Amino acid sequence: MQEVYYLVEGNLPEGYPSPESTRNLQSRAYYYEELIKGYNDDEIKSFVDLLEIIPEDNENYEYVKAIADAIAAGEAKPWEELPEVAQALEAIAKLRTEEYADFMVDQGIDAFVFPTLNYLAPPQEEEEASEVYELYGSLPGRFEANILGVPGITVPMGYSEEGIPMSLEFMGNYFGEAEIISYAYDYEAATRFHKPPALLSPLPGEQFSFVPVPEPPATPVLILFGLGAFALKQKRRGKTNLSK
Template sequence: MTESPVPSPAVDLVELTVETAQAAMAAGTTTSEALTQAFLDRIATYNPKYNAILFMNPNALETARAIDRRRAAGETLGPLAGIPVVVKDPMDMVGIPTTAGWAQLYSKTGGVDLMPATDSPVVARMKAADTVILGKTNVPILSHTGADANDSFAGPTLNVAAPALLPGGSSTGTAACVAASLAVLGLAEETGGSIQNPASAQGLVGIKPSHALVPNAGVVPLSAHRDVVGPIARCVRDAALCLDVLAGFTAEDPKTIAGVGHKPKGGYTSKLSKDALQGKRIGLYGAGWRNQPLSDEAASLYVRAQEELAAQGAVLVPDPFAGSGFAELRRQTVPGQDFDARGMESVPYDVEQYLKRLGPDAALKTFAEFAEATKADDAFAPGGALHYMTYARQFAACLANPSLPPDLSDFVEAREAYMEIFTAVFAAEKLDGLCFPQMRTDLAGLHSGGRIDETTVSEINIAGLPGVTVPAGFYASGAPFNLIFVGPKWSEAELLAQAYAYEQATHHRRAPTLL
C-alpha cells in the first residue's frame, strides 16, 4: 500500500508568518504535513546554493503528521503547533550530532561525534510547543566570529539578501534559512553579536535577550556569563511569539531563576501596538556610547530612520551618554581587533560543564579529553579559532585547571560599571529605550576577511542587556540597514513594542530574490 501524495500547502511559503500558517491549519486549508513537505521541497531547491542547513531532521514529517492527528482529534496543541523551524547547530538535539561547525567534532570529517543524551532546554521547549524542527543550521567553527561561517566544515553560508557580502555570524545558517523562507522561525545564540549581526546583515528581526532570561544549558558555550539564546524571524510578532516559548526558569540552568517575575503578563506580544512609540523618549547613537562614527551612508540612513521614529511620536534624545564615561569602559582586549572579550575567559570551564551534560555515553566527557581529541586543530593555538581568548588576562589560569570555577573579576567589574552608568543615564534622561543603527558601515565582501562594524557588541553582551533588531532600509550595495532597540534588563516586551511600531509604520523588510 502506498501513501497518498501530500497535498499542496495552499499558502505562500515566502514571508509566511506564524499567524497566517496557524490560521490556515485551523481552517483546514492546509496541514502541518503539507506545510512541512513544502518547506522540505524548498530546502531541497535552495539549500544547495545557500548552504544554510547542516543536518536535516529525519523525523520532521512524522512529527508533522502526529500534530495533524492530534489536531483532528481535538487535542490541545502547543502555541507554535505545526510551525516549521530550524535550530542552530550548537544546540543539543537528540539523534543529531552537535558539531559547532568544526571538522574535529564530526565523524564524517575525521572527528568525534558528540551525540547528546537529552535535548537542550531550548530545543525541548520548541518541541513542547509542537513546532516541527526541520534541521540544524551552519555556524563558523565554535561560533568564534560574528561575520560569517566561511571556516565551517560544511563551507560558507551565503547572505540571502546580498550573496556577495558578509552574512553575519555566528548564527549564520539560521539567519539565511529565515531570510530565504526555508523555515518560519529559527533559533540563534549570541555571545558577542551572533544574533544581532546575522539578523541585521540579512534584514531580519532578531532578539538578543537579557542574560539569564532564556536557558542556554546544552548549547556549546563560549561564555556561560554572556551566552544567550534567542529567535530570528521575519517580523516582530513572530519573534515575540517564539520568545514566549523560550523564556523562563529551568533547574537545568540555575541562573534562569533571575528572570522569574520578569516575563510580561500576557506574553511578549501583549504590548505590541502601532502607537507604541508615541511619547517614548528614545536615545540616539553618539560618541558618549561609543566614539566610533557612522559611515556617511549609514548616517544618512539613520537620519531617515530618526525622521520615521519622530513621525510615530517618539521624542528623540541625541547622544544621552555624552559625558557619562560609558564609552571609556570599552576595551579592545584582542590586539588588532575591535572586540571586548571580557567574560569569555571561562570557556575551558564552561566547555567542561557542557560535556558533563551530554550523558554517560558521550564520546568526550572532560575538557582534557576535548583538547586531546581536537589537538590536530587546537582552537587556542596561534591560528586557532579561539586563539583571541588567550589575550584575556584570566584565561590562562582557567585553561590550566578547567575543573576549577574561574576567576571572572575583570568581567564582573566591567558588568557592574556598565550597568551603573546605563541605569543612571536612563534615569536622568527619562529614557524608554535606545535606537541605534546596528551596523556603522556597509557590509564587506564575503571572502574579504572583513568584520561587521556594529554599535552594540560587546557593550550589551557584557552588561547582559536586551536588544531587538528590525529592518530599516538598504545600502546602495543591496545590504540591509537595520536598527537595534536596546533597553534595561528584562525590557524585551517594551523593546518589541517599539520595534513593532516602527516596523508597521515603515515596512522596510522585503523578500529577497533567490539565486
C-alpha cells in the same frame, strides 16, 4: 556614554579580576573535556589524548597543550565553580547600574537607536568582501549589549541605492525587553520597510515556483500602532526620547 566602552577599550571596571587570570583557560579545559567525553571514542577518551595525535609543529599545538595541561593538573572547572567569575559579574553589574541604567534614567532616555551595521554588506562574490568585513565587521552595539546584559533588537530600515538591505537596532535598559520590542514593532508597522519573503512551493503543472508570502492587512496594523507602547508613552509622558 564613554563609560559604556570600558571593557571594549581595555579599561576594566572597579573590582573586575585581572586579565592575567587563568579562569578562561580553566573553563575552556572543563568544557572541552566534557565535549571529548561525550563522543565516547575508544581511542580518544580525554582531551589530553590529542597531544599524541597533533604534531608539535602544528600551529594549534601550544593552545591544545595548555588546555591539556590544565586538565592533567586537575584545574579544569565549570564557570560556576570559579570565584573570579562571580567577581567579574558583580563588577559588570555595578558598571551597568551606575554608568548605564542610571544614566538612561537621569537623561530620560528610553532606548539607543543606531544602524545595526556600520557598513553596507558587500555581495559574497566580490573579491573585496572579506576585506570589507575585516575593516568594518564589528556590530556597533554588540560589545555593549553583551557585556552589560541589556536587550537589543534589529529591524529592517530600508535599502541602499544599490538595493542592499539595511537594518536599525534598538538597545534598551536592563530588563527593558518589552519596551524595545514595542518600539521595534511600532517602527516596522509605521515604515513598512521589510519585504515579504518568497517560499519555494510547487504549483499545479509546475515543478517548483516561488510563491510570495502575503502581507498582513494594513488596517489592523494601524490600529495596533495607535495603541502600541510607543504611542502610550507619548500620551503618558508627552514625548518619547530615543537617543541616537
